[in-house]
Amino acid sequence: MPYIPPxxxxxxxxxxxxxxxxxxRKIYPRSVSGLFARWRFILVFAxxxxxxxxxxxxxxxxxxxxxxxxxxxxxxFGLVLWPQDVIYLTLLLIxxxxxxxxxxxxxxxxxxxxxxxxxxxxxxFMWIERKVEGDRFARIRLDGEEWPWGLRKWRLKITKHFxxxxxAFWTGFTFIGYFTPISTLGSALIHLSLGPWxxxxxxxxxxxxxxxxxxxxxxxxxxxxxYARFQSVMVDKDTFLVTYDKVRGEPRGSRSxxxxxxxxxxxxxxxxSICVQVCPTGIDIRDGLQYMCIGCGACIDACDQVMxxxxxxxxxxxxxxxxxxxxxxSNQSAIRHILRPRxxxxxxxxxxxxxxxxxxxxxxxxLRVDVMRDRGALAREVExxxxxxxxxxxxxxxxxxxxxxxxxxxxxxxxxxxxxxGQIVTEIEVGPASNLLMPIKVxxxxxxxxxxxxxxxxxxxxxxxxxxxxxTRTRExxxxxxxxx
Amino acid sequence: MSDFFSSGWxxxxxxxxxxxxxxxxxxxxxxxxxxxxxxxDGAVADTGHVWDGDLRELNNPLPRWWMWMFLLSCIFGLVYxxxxxxxxxxxxxxxxxxxxxxxxxxxxxxxxxKPVYAKYVKMDIEQVAADPKAREMGQRLFLNxxxxxxxxxxxxxxxxxxxxxxxxxxxxSPENIKASITYGxxxxxxxxxxxxxxxxxxxxxxVRSLSGLSADDAKAARGAQVxxxxxxxxxxxxxxGNIAIGAPNLTDKTxxxxxSEATIIxxxxxxxxxxxxxxxKVLSPEKIQVLTAYVWGLSNSKQPAAAK
Numbered sequence: 001m002p003y004i005p006p007x008x009x010x011x012x013x014x015x016x017x018x019x020x021x022x023x024x025r026k027i028y029p030r031s032v033s034g035l036f037a038r039w040r041f042i043l044v045f046a047x048x049x050x051x052x053x054x055x056x057x058x059x060x061x062x063x064x065x066x067x068x069x070x071x072x073x074x075x076x077f078g079l080v081l082w083p084q085d086v087i088y089l090t091l092l093l094i095x096x097x098x099x100x101x102x103x104x105x106x107x108x109x110x111x112x113x114x115x116x117x118x119x120x121x122x123x124x125f126m127w128i129e130r131k132v133e134g135d136r137f138a139r140i141r142l143d144g145e146e147w148p149w150g151l152r153k154w155r156l157k158i159t160k161h162f163x164x165x166x167x168a169f170w171t172g173f174t175f176i177g178y179f180t181p182i183s184t185l186g187s188a189l190i191h192l193s194l195g196p197w198x199x200x201x202x203x204x205x206x207x208x209x210x211x212x213x214x215x216x217x218x219x220x221x222x223x224x225x226x227y228a229r230f231q232s233v234m235v236d237k238d239t240f241l242v243t244y245d246k247v248r249g250e251p252r253g254s255r256s257x258x259x260x261x262x263x264x265x266x267x268x269x270x271x272x273s274i275c276v277q278v279c280p281t282g283i284d285i286r287d288g289l290q291y292m293c294i295g296c297g298a299c300i301d302a303c304d305q306v307m308x309x310x311x312x313x314x315x316x317x318x319x320x321x322x323x324x325x326x327x328x329x330s331n332q333s334a335i336r337h338i339l340r341p342r343x344x345x346x347x348x349x350x351x352x353x354x355x356x357x358x359x360x361x362x363x364x365x366x367l368r369v370d371v372m373r374d375r376g377a378l379a380r381e382v383e384x385x386x387x388x389x390x391x392x393x394x395x396x397x398x399x400x401x402x403x404x405x406x407x408x409x410x411x412x413x414x415x416x417x418x419x420x421x422g423q424i425v426t427e428i429e430v431g432p433a434s435n436l437l438m439p440i441k442v443x444x445x446x447x448x449x450x451x452x453x454x455x456x457x458x459x460x461x462x463x464x465x466x467x468x469x470x471x472t473r474t475r476e477x478x479x480x481x482x483x484x485x
Numbered sequence: 486m487s488d489f490f491s492s493g494w495x496x497x498x499x500x501x502x503x504x505x506x507x508x509x510x511x512x513x514x515x516x517x518x519x520x521x522x523x524x525x526d527g528a529v530a531d532t533g534h535v536w537d538g539d540l541r542e543l544n545n546p547l548p549r550w551w552m553w554m555f556l557l558s559c560i561f562g563l564v565y566x567x568x569x570x571x572x573x574x575x576x577x578x579x580x581x582x583x584x585x586x587x588x589x590x591x592x593x594x595x596x597x598x599k600p601v602y603a604k605y606v607k608m609d610i611e612q613v614a615a616d617p618k619a620r621e622m623g624q625r626l627f628l629n630x631x632x633x634x635x636x637x638x639x640x641x642x643x644x645x646x647x648x649x650x651x652x653x654x655x656x657x658s659p660e661n662i663k664a665s666i667t668y669g670x671x672x673x674x675x676x677x678x679x680x681x682x683x684x685x686x687x688x689x690x691x692v693r694s695l696s697g698l699s700a701d702d703a704k705a706a707r708g709a710q711v712x713x714x715x716x717x718x719x720x721x722x723x724x725x726g727n728i729a730i731g732a733p734n735l736t737d738k739t740x741x742x743x744x745s746e747a748t749i750i751x752x753x754x755x756x757x758x759x760x761x762x763x764x765x766k767v768l769s770p771e772k773i774q775v776l777t778a779y780v781w782g783l784s785n786s787k788q789p790a791a792a793k
Contacts, residue, residue, distance in 0.1 A: 013522050013523060013524055014522075014523050015520050015521070015522055015523070016520070016521055016523055017518050017519065017520050017521070018518065018519070018521050018546070019517060019518055019546065020516055020517060020518065020519050020546045020547060021517060021546060021547050021548070021549045021551075021552040022545075022546035022547065022548055022549055023549050024548055024549065024550065216550075219548060219550065222548075223548055223551065374632065374636055374637050375633070376632065376633040376634050376636070376642070377634070377635070377636040377640075377641070377642035377645065378642070379642075380636075380640065380641065380642050380643065381743070388640070390636045390637050390638050390640065391637070392628070392637050419638075420637075420638040420639060420640070420649065420783075421649070422649075437628075439628070439632070439636075439637030439638040440638070441638050441640065
């Protein structure tokens with residue numbers, strides 16, 4: 001039975017029994033230069049400068065960005081976040097997801113091509129590989145050498161892996177430096193006194209970097225990354241993508257420079273296969289949009305160079321939209337379709353959420369109060385006329401300054417707040433980025449009140465000196481007061 | 486430890502786990518080769534399944550590293566089942582259990598804390614009570630183990646003594662407090678069914694007069710005789726109590742259950758039973774040392790401990 005491709009003529013088929021588990025075919029991407037390669041270099045440099053550099057920045061005498069998991073305090077420059085602030089992380093993740101949707105709808109997988117750690121480290125590792133072993137053909141030749149390996153091959157492979165491991169190790173080290181102060185981590189490393197978990201994570205992240213960027217590479221994008229699989233629901237006919245202009249290029253074929261194209265009946269594609277050789281995921285962009293395409297633009301750079309050499313107009317492979325190719329539209333006119341509903345909706349969501357994020361961060365109250373009634377002892381009579389209820393008050397100071405805290409109880413006549421020793425609580429000092437748990441008694445005149453539960457609330461006022469500025473923070477916390485029978 | 490009614494369930498679960506894993510391995514092996522349709526130019530054709538008009542199912546091979554990962558996971562599963570509990574009630578050759586792990590963590594935590602407590606064990610209670618760090622630790626122990634009855638502020642409640650007022654049923658010396666915490670106390674006030682209600686009212690008035698509270702003089706005078714006949718054995722001839730058996734001092738205006746006439750009548754009529762549970766099985770001797778110092782310090786520190 002012949003096979004009928006969609007919309008095509010039947011073709012003869014053959015049935016072969018073959019293995020369902022395919023050995024990875026190693027990809028030897030050829031080096032490329034041009035606009036997109038330059039942009040990628042800039043972004044690799046910028047992201048890594050940020051990643052490797054940030055742990056070394058200090059702020060107020062501590063590491064500027066530190067996620068202290070043991071103390072459960074997360075320092076981000078002037079901000080100290082506590083586990084209670086997890087809502088900000090949630091917001092940040094939602095914002096990131098929306099940004100990903102927006103970028104994908106407008107211009108495809110920009111994240112994959114320029115900022116994804118998988119791409120960035122693969123790029124760095126490939127750069128080292130190229131410097132040590134040479135470009136595509138040199139590497140293919142080197143790997144093709146028969147066993148036993150010669151001295152040169154040993155030397156090159158060892159050099160390459162040594163450099164790879166060095167970078168992988170530094171990456172792992174930096175990563176842990178976000179969770180343990182990196183300066184103490186450094187000295188602990190030199191004295192070989194890292195803790196067992198630090199050692200484990202150091203090895204784990206080093207190994208993961210080395211394995212993913214050195215060996216797994218495009219396999220991660222092709223088989224592990226979910227983003228590749230669901231991008232197709234985020235792109236549409238007006239999304240700018242790395243596209244081969246098949247209207248202009250087909251039918252492809254090699255030709256001599258002087259040949260007359262119209263008589264040969266050929267398109268602009270000279271079928272030099274450079275676009276395939278430079279592709280880091282080993283695909284042929286001329287087959288159309290594929291889930292393996294990470295949108296890096298290497299084929300654009302490569303094809304433009306070829307087009308220049310053969311004196312054809314550049315842009316046989318270019319960033320453009322499906323509609324533009326079909327309607328033979330220029331990019332200038334295709335860009336008019338950018339304001340489509342999905343783009344507008346994503347933008348609106350991002351704007352609203354970003355505003356909410358900034359406003360709530362700016363107005364965040366670093367004073368938190370929790371009041372817990374004693375469950376065992378409901379109430380007690382003192383001096384025959386007053387009723388005492390006991391509470392534990394927890395005051396959390398999430399700022400980096402001392403707080404002087406006053407606590408008042410309101411809601412019943414003559415409520416007094418006393419400490420364990422029975423003295424009126426005047427001012428409590430809570431240190432920077434710390435919390436304080438303190439048993440307090442609240443005593444009330446029974447007066448004309450009948451037995452029962454009365455809602456009361458605690459008004460907590462904190463004064464904080466930030467530099468020369470006195471800031472007042474307030475919190476209200478509800479509780480109940482019990483007058484026993 | 487097996488929670489099954491019948492050992493058949495254990496075998497059933499073990500069987501499901503093992504058959505599952507071996508079935509996965511068999512599946513992987515049996516699917517290693519397949520007839521794949523190629524077009525003449527060598528490209529993989531689809532399986533002929535088409536959805537939504539244009540979604541064609543291709544028949545591309547899996548990456549081989551994926552197969553190895555899958556196999557590795559199966560082997561990991563089998564090794565895990567040998568080492569750890571998972572095959573029904575088989576406990577695994579490592580003998581791991583969540584109970585044991587908890588016990589181990591607690592032992593480790595106690596070992597880690599040993600040096601922290603070590604210096605306090607050698608010190609007198611008075612010295613420990615003066616140490617701010619020890620007071621902080623003592624308060625945490627108190628909030629964990631004592632506050633349920635005595636209140637977070639140690640002020641007590643009806644039937645649960647106030648620990649801050651300097652009045653002690655069983656004595657307030659550090660040794661006495663330590664003994665109360667370690668071994669617990671049981672305080673019993675027996676009921677007095679042999680007394681008639683007038684006698685009980687009389688004795689209640691007498692007891693109130695001991696503390697200088699308002700009382701009917703005539704009733705109190707009669708009550709003194711009732712007291713001498715029934716109460717002195719424990720509370721003593723002058724009503725000052727006896728710390729050896731925890732009989733309260735009736736002259737100090739401190740009342741465990743309340744000092745109103747009605748409450749005292751209830752106490753005498755029905756008796757009282759109080760229980761301080763022993764902590765020797767719950768807290769280590771070092772922790773009891775620090776806790777004793779904290780409790781002692783509540784009523785003995787010269788300047789009240791800063792509320793921390």
